[in-house]
Amino acid sequence: MSALGSLTAVVNWRSWAVFRRNAMVFLRNWRTAVIPPAMEPVIFFVAFGVGFGGFIEDLNYRGTMINYATYVAPGLIAYTGFGTPYYEALYSAYVRMFYQKTWDGILATQVELPSVVWGEILWGAVRGMVNISVVSLVIAIFDLLGLVDVKLGFLLVLPFLGFIAGCAFASFALIFTAIVPAIDHMNYPVFLIGWPVSLVSNTFFPIEPQSPALQALMQVNPVYQLAECARGLLVLGHPGSHLLGLVLSTALFLVPCTLLSVRLTRRRVLGD
């Protein structure tokens, strides 16, 4: 299949059939699948935003003074929007591919490999939406309690922004899923990429690099763009240039990562 064919498979019924399969499994186990993972950013929010934030002075965010909890709330949206699809496409997809051989069964049908990859990407992104929704609900409650000060209406937009970026994060993760020899090797993409990117993308603290190269690197980082987009919406009521930045950086990751994932998964699963 051509590169264009691999990319346009996203609109194909086959990709949505794979997505539907994963969604059906999720709906059966939704409590287990949602509550524990979504608690992690909530605990981070309480510990860092409310607890640790009590020791930090207010910050000036693009001319508006905000407390640290308000600063970190959109960061946790980005943290969740990155981590959920990234880990879903690393661990859950690996289990389906390697241990359960679910993909082998699917590929023996009319579903082609790019659709399996797209099904996993779309599912990872939707999982991100679900967890962002939970975190958004918690932020709304904290806003009503007066612990943060955000523009509540924009919380409804964030899951959709998370979906866009989540496609890029899931496609990136699937590269590792296709190449790690065993599940233990997931430690590399988790600890050498996942954690550092989660922490240094304006999620928990602002970074203003002086080097033009580092500045450029930040601009192409979808986690940074998601964090700043969410922060702009929740604090200022507009995303500024970060909405465009989010879309462009997502495209910059999604296209090559999807093509590479398809290629590497083809070699891994089909031996070609």
Place this chain on the structure above:
Amino acid sequence: MTTAILEARKLTKSYGDRVVVDHLDLSCRRGTVLGLLGPNGAGKTTTLRMLYGFVPPDEGTIYYDGKRFSEHRENAKRMIGVSTQDDSLDYDFTVAQNLFIYASYFRPRVEDLAGRVAELLDRFDLAPYADASPHVLSGGYVRRLLIARSIVHRPSVLFLDEPTTGLDPSARLDVWELIDGMRAEGLAIVLTTHYMDEAERLSDELLVIHEGRNLVHGEPHHVIDSVLGDHVIIVPRAEPAREAIASWLRARGAEQVATVLGELRVPVSKEDLAALTARFGDAVWQVRPPNLDDLFIALARRNGRSG
């Protein structure tokens, strides 16, 4: 004779410098079973993977119902069912749900899917487990479910990759009955197996692959005769003239002199048997018709493998 619903011409596939499948031809007609045989490494799996569409051939053409697979891939994949060697059931779903979810991977959608699932559950004796996880199934029933799943969309061609491996004799016979029933309904079935009795009893035609090439093709008795000849003699370990017999046969051109647990097993022609009887009249040996086990052993020895 009906035309083949599956036909492959000059299939070739290489990995690096190694030619795994080399200009292989095969065909399978409706209502028949084609047994695909060969020792490990002969190229069976790669052949199947090309026929499923998992990997493209480097050369050659595959036709389903007279249409090129490469040009009518979607329709062709709707026509084929695959029961993989590995257990690829979806353990996140129940037995019945496995059939429903698998059917969702095909278009046009399966007509009266609920009725089709109920029919398959009943026919494959899976109805009592319909709402249970496949985890509760025995090996034989897992295989039943894999086969039932592979035909849920009513394919015309079915690939069964080692469908009875690991099953006890009773479960094997049950699977044989199912295969025989599907053949009677008009399915074209491509079967790979390491059980020679299975291949011999189920296959209408055999295709023996050796080093990626078509070694021999035809009805089972034809295949055996053309590779092995008329008889197999078995010289017991205790026979003092055993080595002398082996040397004598080699000198007459016998290439497939095999030793199995100390016994000498050699396919021979009628003429060789007559000459052997004249030369070693006092020796003790058995004579029997050759079977596919002999063929397999001969091929494996030729391939430099133990078996």
